[in-house]
Amino acid sequence: MLVWMLSIINGGILVLAALFTYESLREQGPRVPKIGAAGVVFHLVLGTMILLWPAIRIPVAWAFGIGLAGSALFLIPYKKDSRSVKGAPGYLSGDGSNFRSMDERDILFARNRCLVPGTKLYELYYAEHPERKKADDGRRVKGGPLGKPGSIDGSYRPNVSMLASSFELPNMLGQKARVFPESAGAQSTYKAKSKVPPPADMDPAKATRIVKGWARHLGADLVGICRIDPRWAYSHKGEIHYGEWEEWGRKVPKPLPYAVVIATAMDHGMVCTAPHTPSVVESGYNYARGAYITTILAQWFGTMGYKAVAEHNRHYDLVLVPLAIDAGLGELGRHGYLIAQKYGPRVRLFAVQTDMPLIPDKPVDLGAERFCEACLKCAQSCPSRSIPEERQKTVERGLERWKLREETCFDYWGKIGTDCCVCMAVCPFSRPYRSIHKLVKQILRHSELARHLFPHMDNILYGRKWKPRKAFDWMQYPKGANSEEMELRS
Ligand code: SF4
Ligand code: SF4
Secondary structure (H helix, E strand, O other): OHHHHHHHHHHHHHHHHHHHHHHHHHOOOOOHHHHHHHHHHHHHHHHHHHHHOHHHHHHHHHHHHHHHHHHHHHHOEOOOOOHHHHOHHHHEOOOOOOOOOOOHHHOHHHHHHHOOOOOHHHHHHHHHOHHHHHHHHHHHHHOOOOOOOOHHHOOOHHHHHHHHHHHHHHHHHHHHOEEOOOOOOOOOOOOOOOOOOOOOOOOHHHHHHHHHHHHHHHOOOEEEEEEOOHHHEOOEOOOOOOOOHHHOOOEOOOOOOEEEEEEEEOOHHHHOOOOOHHHHHHHHHHHHHHHHHHHHHHHHHHHOOOOEEEEEOOEOOEOHHHHHHHOOOEEEOOOOOEEEOOOEOOEEEEEEEEOOOOOOOOOOOOOHHHHHHHHOHHHHHOOOOOOOOOOOOEEEOOEEEOOOOHHHHHHHHHHHOOOOOHHHHHOHHHOOOOHHHHHHHHHHHHEHHHHHHHHHHHHHHHOOOOOOOOOOHHHOOOOOOOOHHHHHHO
8 A cells, every 4th residue: 555655656746857857858948957857767766666675665655744744835825915916006115105107208218219419309308317318328329229239149130130020010000009989990991881980888897808808819918907097107208209299298198097908928939048139039029919919909999989099119108017917917026027927027018098998807916026035036147237136125206116227227238239138038937837837836826835935946946047048940140249248247
């Protein structure tokens, strides 16, 4: 009897070790496949000894008993003290009275694109923000926040062209972002005959089901709905893409009541080449996916008789991370990205505002905040040391969080010519949502012990430092131009 019990338990552990090894090999993990393989060999030997050497059965039974009793500690539920369950307002400091909305004119990309030296806007802006002028001018000379695109890989033309071609789609669609019932589907053969279609009379629960199903069918990997908290809207417009210069500095219109928030998942293999060109190609491709999905959704709301605004990288009225938290898509990570359900930070975010009544989702607690306190992988792998390593968060604009030092992060982007993505790639939550990682994420959602213990186990198994993985062979870039990313570390 004992021999069979021990063999079954040992067999179960053996299967887990084999699964772990298989997943690690698929992910090209630097050291984990060896650890997994050692586990497989150990349990094969142990299984043989259990069968052939009776004297070992009692000590093994004790060892398994202690192990199982230890595992039972994972059943202790987590303390419901995470700020994420309150949604994005959980990240406000104090009573929230010192919160200040973000001004799009202050975004580094907007500054680079819209403040052209010698123009009135340029003089106006830097008269108010002289502290930003020198660094911004320096970036302009180098070609903007991405510097010379793809320079880390010798600006390998096929990859840089994939990036440029992907970004063309949001460029084409940005002017169609704001949709009114009277103009929706204007060029469609299937436009309703009446001039202004009356709003469809929809039960909110049914409308929500349709919207989520349609968004997923269009290619969204995660969809959530929230009521729009006006605090997450930009205060003033700062990005001008289509020559509408009179809009610069105007107040952003009051948001519509609801947002459908969408995440598209980036391919793990592409992201893990970070900071090389395949990772930025994957970012560009996902920006195109988001622009496509949100434009169709916004037009759909319009033809249903409601107002809508597509939020993608050629049109933002809203700041998307807090919106995604409110819509139950995930939590805020140490690196400032959303840690999304299933995909971790390996997502790009989009949204559609609408006045069609919908049923909002609830914020979620994935265990990420507690995990981040001990993990530190992104901070210690960041080539520009832009992610804080301290346990304590800081307060800025009335938000209490780990605050990314954006200026040094973007300077690194400019140096390598990609959007880096190292912090996204190294994050344990980014690993593929399969077998062993799926199990770990489920345990994290429910167990207090796992939130404290798993970051340390992860650091032992996977290490703290990032090593880029090989690109798919069809994206292989010339070797030799790849060492400059290490320079900033010295
Ligand atoms: S790498 Fe670690 S510390 Fe950084 S966001 Fe991911 S879990 Fe948090
Ligand atoms: S994108 Fe790169 S440079 Fe920027 S914070 Fe992440 S790891 Fe650091």
